[in-house]
C-alpha cells in the first residue's frame with residue numbers, strides 16, 4: 354500500500370480544516386490518494402460540527418493511515434490543542450500551525466509519509482508570534498537542512514494550463530529589486546529545470562524568462578535591469594544547455610498561444626508570476642516547493658478568513674495538491 358500523504362492543519366482559524374474535511378468527504382469523487390491530517394482531533398470534530406458535516410475521524414499513526422482512509426479521516430495527533438474559531442486566530446494558532454508542519458517534515462524524512470501537503474497559514478499571524486521565515490517555502494528549507502546546509506527552495510505554482518516560478522518571493526517590490534541578480538535567476542531556473550525533469554516527465558523543459566520592466570525595458574529606455582541582469586542570466590542558462598528564452602515582455606507572455614511555447618515561466622517577482630496563474634487557474638493550481646529533498650505541495654490560495662466555517666470553501670485546489678503530491682511521489686510521468 355502506498356505511503357499516505359501528511360496533510361498539515363494550516364492556520365486553525367482559516368479554511369484549511371474546512372477543505373481537509375470536505376476533501377475527505379468527497380475523496381472518491383475527487384480521486385484522492387490516502388492522506389492523514391496532523392493536529393487536534395477534537396478541534397477537527399468541532400469544525401465538522403460547525404460545518405454540519407458528518408465525518409468519521411480516527412486517531413491514527415502514519416503507518417495505519419492508508420488502510421484507515423476509506424472508512425475514516427485519519428488524524429495524527431501533534432500534541433497541540435487548537436481553540437481558534439473560524440476567522441478568528443487566537444493564541445493557539447501559530448503554535449498549532451507550526452507544530453503541524455514540523456511533524457509532517459519529521460514524518461516524510463523518516464519515510465513514514467510519502468509527501469507533505471500543507472494547508473494555508475496566515476503569515477501575519479505567524480509574524481506576530483515571532484516566526485522569522487517569509488512562509489512555508491523557506492521554513493521547509495530550514496527543516497530540510499542537512500549537516501547545516503540549507504537547500505535553496507524554489508516556489509513553483511503549477512497547473513495544466515501554466516507553470517510559473519517567482520525568482521524573488523515574499524519581499525516588498527523595493528527589496529525584490531535589490532535582491533534580483535543574474536546569479537539568483539540562474540540558480541532558481543536550474544533548480545526548476547532539475548525538478549521539472551525529475552518529477553514532471555519533461556526531458557528538456559522550455560523556460561520563458563520574463564523581463565523586469567515594462568516591455569522588457571524597451572532596449573534600456575525603460576530601465577537597465579533587463580540588459581544588465583536578466584539578459585546575462587538567459588545567456589548563462591543557454592550556455593549550460595537549458596532551453597531558455599528572454600527577457601520577454603511580461604504583459605504578452607501569458608496569453609494562450611504564448612503559453613503553448615514554454616513549459617514554465619520564470620518571473621522576476623511574486624505578483625508577476627502569481628497574478629496570471631491565479632487568474633487562469635485559481636481552482637486547480639498547486640503550489641509546489643522545488644529543491645527540497647522531499648515533496649511538498651499546497652493549494653494556491655490562502656486562509657480565506659472571510660469564509661472559514663461557512664461551508665463556502667472550495668476544496669478543489671487542495672484536491673489538486675493532494676493528487677499532484679501523490680503522483681510526484683510515485684512516478685516521474687507527467688502529472689497531467
Ligand SMILES: NC(=O)C1=CN([C@@H]2O[C@H](COP(=O)(O)OP(=O)(O)OC[C@H]3O[C@@H](n4cnc5c(N)ncnc54)[C@H](O)[C@@H]3O)[C@@H](O)[C@H]2O)C=CC1
Pocket residue numbers: 368372472473474475476477478489640651652653654655656657658659660665666667668669670
Ligand atoms: N500557502 C499558504 O500558506 C498561503 C497563505 N496565504 C495567507 O493567507 C492569508 C489571506 O490571504 P488573501 O490574500 O486574503 O488570499 P486568500 O486566498 O486567503 O483569499 C482571497 C479570496 O479568495 C477566496 N478564496 C480563497 N480560497 C478559497 C477557496 N478554497 N474557496 C473559495 N474561495 C476562496 C477568499 O474567500 C477571498 O475572498 C494571508 O495571511 C496570506 O499570508 C496566502 C496564500 C498562500
Ligand SMILES: NCC(=O)COP(=O)(O)O
Pocket residue numbers: 487488489490491627640651
Ligand atoms: N503567495 C504564495 C504563498 O503565500 C505561499 O507561500 P508559502 O507559504 O508556500 O511559502
